[in-house]
Amino acid sequence: MSRLRVAFVSPVFLFPADAGGKIRTGNILRGLKESGQFDITLLSPATPEQQREWQGELDRLCGRFIGWQPSAPRPRWQRAPDLLSSLPINVVNDRTPAAVAAVEKLLATEKFDVVVFDFVHAAVLRPENLKGATVCFTHNVEAEIFERHAKTAASAPLRWLWASQAAKMRRFEREALSAFTRVVAVSERDARMFEKNDGLKTARAIPTGVDLDFFSWQTPADGAPTVVFTGSMDWEANVDGIRFYIEEVWPLVRARQPDARLRVVGKNPPASLVQRNVPGVSFTGFVDDVRDHARDAQAFVIPLRVGGGTRIKAFEAMAMGLPVVSTSIGIEGLDVEDGIHFLRADGAGALAEATLRLIADGELRLKLSRAARELVEAQFGHRVAADVFGRILIEAAEAAEAAA
Numbered sequence: 001m002s003r004l005r006v007a008f009v010s011p012v013f014l015f016p017a018d019a020g021g022k023i024r025t026g027n028i029l030r031g032l033k034e035s036g037q038f039d040i041t042l043l044s045p046a047t048p049e050q051q052r053e054w055q056g057e058l059d060r061l062c063g064r065f066i067g068w069q070p071s072a073p074r075p076r077w078q079r080a081p082d083l084l085s086s087l088p089i090n091v092v093n094d095r096t097p098a099a100v101a102a103v104e105k106l107l108a109t110e111k112f113d114v115v116v117f118d119f120v121h122a123a124v125l126r127p128e129n130l131k132g133a134t135v136c137f138t139h140n141v142e143a144e145i146f147e148r149h150a151k152t153a154a155s156a157p158l159r160w161l162w163a164s165q166a167a168k169m170r171r172f173e174r175e176a177l178s179a180f181t182r183v184v185a186v187s188e189r190d191a192r193m194f195e196k197n198d199g200l201k202t203a204r205a206i207p208t209g210v211d212l213d214f215f216s217w218q219t220p221a222d223g224a225p226t227v228v229f230t231g232s233m234d235w236e237a238n239v240d241g242i243r244f245y246i247e248e249v250w251p252l253v254r255a256r257q258p259d260a261r262l263r264v265v266g267k268n269p270p271a272s273l274v275q276r277n278v279p280g281v282s283f284t285g286f287v288d289d290v291r292d293h294a295r296d297a298q299a300f301v302i303p304l305r306v307g308g309g310t311r312i313k314a315f316e317a318m319a320m321g322l323p324v325v326s327t328s329i330g331i332e333g334l335d336v337e338d339g340i341h342f343l344r345a346d347g348a349g350a351l352a353e354a355t356l357r358l359i360a361d362g363e364l365r366l367k368l369s370r371a372a373r374e375l376v377e378a379q380f381g382h383r384v385a386a387d388v389f390g391r392i393l394i395e396a397a398e399a400a401e402a403a404a
Contacts, residue, residue, distance in 0.1 A: 003036070003037055003038055003039040004037060004038050004039065004113045004114060004393060004394065004397060005038075005039045005041075005111070005112045005113045005114075006032070006038050006039065006040045006041070006112060006113065006114050006115075006116060006393060007041050007043065007106060007107065007110075007112040007114075007115045007116065008029065008040055008041065008042045008043065008062070008116045008118065009043045009044070009103055009115070009116065009117050009118060009122055009125055010025060010042065010043070010044040010118040010119070010122065011044070011045070011094040011099070011118065011119055011121055011122045011125070012044060012045065012119075013044050013045055013046045013050055013054075013067075013070070014026050014029075014044065014061070015050070015053075015054040015057055015058075016286075016288075018232060018266075018267050018286060019231075019232040019235070020139070020231070020232075020311065020312045020313060021118075021119065021139045023312050023316075024139060024186065024208070024209070024312050025118055025137070025139075026057075026061060027209045027210070027211060027382035027385065027386070028137075028206075028209065028382070028385060028386050028389050029042065029061035029062060029386075030060055030061055030211075030382065030386070031209070031382050031383045031385065031386020031387070031389070031390075032386050032389065032390055032393075033060065033061060033062065033063070034383065034386070035383075035386065035387070035390060037390060038390065038393070039063055040061070040062040040063055040064075041062060041063065041064045041065075041066065041106070041110075041112070042058070042061060042062035042064070042065050042066070043065075043066045043067075043068070043102055043103060043106060044065075044067060044068075045067065045068055045069070045070035045071075045096075045098070045099065046065075046067030046068070046070065047067075047069070047070060048067075050067070051065065051067055066102060066106060067102075068096075068098040068099055068101070068102035069098045070098075071096045071098070079093070083161070083164075083165075086168065087124070087168060087172060088121075088142075088146075088165050088168045088169040088172055089165060090121055091121045091124055091169075091172060093121075094121045094122060094124055094125065095124040095125065099125050100125060103125045103126075103127065104127050107127055107130060108127075111132075112132070113132070113133060113393075113397045114132075114133040114134070114135055114181075114393050114396055114397050114400075115130065115132070115133070115134050115135070116134075116135045116136075116137055116393070117134070117135070117136050117137070117180075118137045119137065119138070119139055120136060120138050120142055120172075120173055120176055120177065121142075122136075123136060123172075123176035123177075123179075123180075124176075126179070132400050132404075133181045133182075133393075133396040133397045133399065133400035133401075134179070134180045134181050134182075134396070134400075135180060135181060135182045135183070135184060135392065135393060135396050136176070136177055136180045136182075136183050136184065137184045137389075138177070138183060138184060138185055138186070138190065138194075139186055140186075140190070140307070141173075141190050141193045141194065141197075142169050142173055143166055143169040143170040143173050143197070144193065145237065145306060145307060146162055146163075146165045146166035146169050147162075147163075147166045148305070148306035148307070148329075149162040149166075149236065149237075149240075149306050150162035150163040150166055151306075152240060152305050152306055170197070173198065174197070174198040177194065177198060177200055177202075177203075178198070178200065180202065181202065181396040181399055181400050182202050182203075182204055182392055182395060182396040182399070183200060183202050183203040183204070184203075184204060184205075184206055184389060184392055185203050185204065185205045185206070186205070186206060186208060186333065187205055187208070187332075187333030187334070188205045188333075189332065189333045190203075190205065190333060191203040191204065191205040204392045204395070206385050206388045206389050206392070207335075207379060207380050207384055207385050207388060208312055208315055208333075208334060208380055208385065209315075209380055209381060209382035209383070209384060209385025209386065210312065210315040210316050210319050210376060210380055210381065210382060211319075211381075211382050212319055212376065212377060212381050212382075214291075215291070215316050215319035215320045216319075216320070217319065217320060217321045217369075217373045218295065218320065218321050219321060219366065219369070220298060220321055220322065220323055220362070220365040220366060220369045221295065221296045221297060221298060222298075222362060223296060224259065224261065224296075225257050225259060225260040225261065225298060225359040226260075226261050226263065226296050226297045226298060226299075227253070227260060227261065227262045227263070227297060227298070227299045227300075227301055227355055227359075228262075228263050228265060228293070228294045228297035228299070228300050228301070228322070229241075229242060229245070229262070229263075229264050229265065229266075229300070229301050229302070229303070230265040230266055230290050230293075230294060230300075230313050230316075230317075231265075231266045231313055232266050232267055232268070233264065233266040233267060233268050233269035233270065233273075233283070234267060234268035234270075236306070237304055237305075237306045237307040238266065238304070239270055239273070240304075240305055240306055241302070241303045241304040241305055241306075241307075241327075241330070242264055242273065242303065243273060244303055244305060244348075245262075245301060245303040245351065246262070246273065246276075246278055246281055248348035249303065249348045249351045249352045249355070250262060250278065250280070250281065250352075252348065252349065252352035253352050253355050253356060254279065254280055256356055257356060257359055259280075260280055260359065261280050261281075261282070262280055262281045262282070263282050263284065263293060263294075263297070264281070264282070264283045264284070265284045265287055265290055265293045265294065266284070266285075266286075267285060267286035268285070268286070269283040269285060290316075291320065294317070294320065294322060295320065295322075297322055298323065298358050298359045298365060299322075299323055299324075299325050299354075299355050299358040299359060300317040300322040300323065300324045300325070301324075301325050301326070301351070301355060302314060302324065302325070302326035302327065302330030302331065303326075303327055303330065303351055304326075304327055304329050304330040305327065305329060306329065307329055307330070307332070311326075311330055311331065311332075311334070314326065314330070314331055314334055314336075314342070315334070315376050315380050318336075318341065318342070318369075318372035318373060318375070318376050319372075319373060319376045319377075321369040321370075321372075321373060322369070323342070323343075323358045323364070323365045323368045323369055323372075324341075324342035324343070324368070324372065325342065325343045325345055325351065325354040325355055325358060326342055326343075326344060326345070327344070327345065327346050327351070328344060328346055331344065335379070336372070336375065340368070340371050341368065341371050341372040341375055342368060342372065343357070343358070343368070
């Protein structure tokens, strides 16, 4: 059987793998390539320096890589006029002349069995006359994230701004996804939401996959009481969650455990948080290997109040043996049980209590750690997720051929 030719368009360069979406996409591509069933051409923004530095990693994901010149980051004040666009602001940012030209050139000159667009924003790079099988890999229900921000924003102007963007994203998401042969969702919940909100019958769910060899298990740590959060600190949902944890949860933890430490691991933490110098709280900024900064924790916290999709950080922590405390939104879409694989805690008091339980109870840490690792091994390795993704690609190709 000949390999399926796949063009995979990502609006972000996948390395370093310092954000959940990059990690998830990288795991899927690695699994697809390892299967031997797919001939993958990956397109994304990349400087020549990035391509040289990461060529070895790119070779693990695809047979060929095509980069376009990234646009220079713009300060927020320069992006303000984008708020007037009919498109959501994060979608406007992805439609650059270099990106459009690179995608159009490749798809006009070569034939692929399936063309995949990574993240719904990448749909703005889809040529209008594109024929054949197409797939959109959604990592979240994007409109839902904006709607949750609108509910939790601190001021009326911010609530209005988030609500305005939510309405634009709801419209864009509905129109864009309806044009694809298949839509990949990262949980059954997200697939149901697309059907409920947008009438979408083409969404198919994949499990969240984690690299079990890289995130190897070890017994939860004893020692100095340490709490860890990992995630990109330039993503608004993570910033909101950590601000909430520091302001409302952490004082309750420190009142009963004065020597407790909270380590926030992730790139670009905002100065408004770092410069507060809250006792016991530290920010690492970008790190080369998150494992080195998380292994000594008794509690891995996911205090999110907004967000969408699934949090791959939860399964990475579980794979490593770190006991997880999460809000309902932080664990949303993941097939895990409260009290068996993690501790669910909503609200400041409950989060503080769960954090303190894990710091104090070594038997509970070990019980959660073992059960969570067993679950991840059985159902959520990256090859399992890639196999499901691969079947969806084949389904899309067959559906497009039947409709031709």
